[in-house]
Amino acid sequence: MLEQSYFAKADELIARYGRQPSAIIPVLEDIQEAYRYIPRELLTYVADALGIKESKAYSIATFYKNFSFEPKGKYVIKVCDGTACHVRHSAPILAAMQKELGLSAQKHTTDDMLFTVETVSCLGACGLAPTLTVNDEVHPKMTPEKAVALLQELRGEAQ
Structure with missing residues (x-):
């Protein structure tokens, strides 16, 4: 209710x-x-x-894919898997974030409702690939290591 x-x-x-x-x-x-x-x-x-x-x-x-019936975390992270990002290895970035947060292809949001990690087809920042956004703020030229560091930074910010 x-x-x-x-x-x-x-x-x-x-x-x-x-x-x-x-x-x-x-x-x-x-x-x-x-x-x-x-x-x-x-x-x-x-x-x-x-x-x-x-x-x-x-x-x-x-x-419309933008609409969701599932509650999302405080930080909604969208990892681009469009062609430019994919060929520049966005999949390992997604995998590192999912591993760090205990998420999977079936589970997108952490139990504490702090993070939601999704993939999107394109963020329109192909020249900055691989790219992800956190609440619509663009983070360019990501690596798995940078992505995990970003998660740790956001965790610290949330406390």
Whole structure:
């Protein structure tokens, strides 16, 4: 059961964008930004408020890869696996981060909700490959060692 503040935030966003079906994407984007995921109960609530069938809202939210129904950590790390990054060895960077954090291809978020590690097809920084982002901040020319050092730095920052 979600806290009432989640529904109040949804009401605020619906008021901002208007109570019409076309507001679904910006409302969901702002919910995703606020909570780093879209709680399913909130998706149902927003769909109802905008006069959209829940199945339609769900199909919209699952169509766009940016939307997530899984809670994400404080630090969302996206490791690029596009062509430029891949040929410059982004896979060992991902593997080092997953090993350091106890994550896998099936488990993306640490139990303490501090880190989420995902792969993306492209970050648009091919000249800086291999690249990753931490909460949309670009970290260029990464190596497995630099990635582990970055994790340790972020851990220290979080304490």
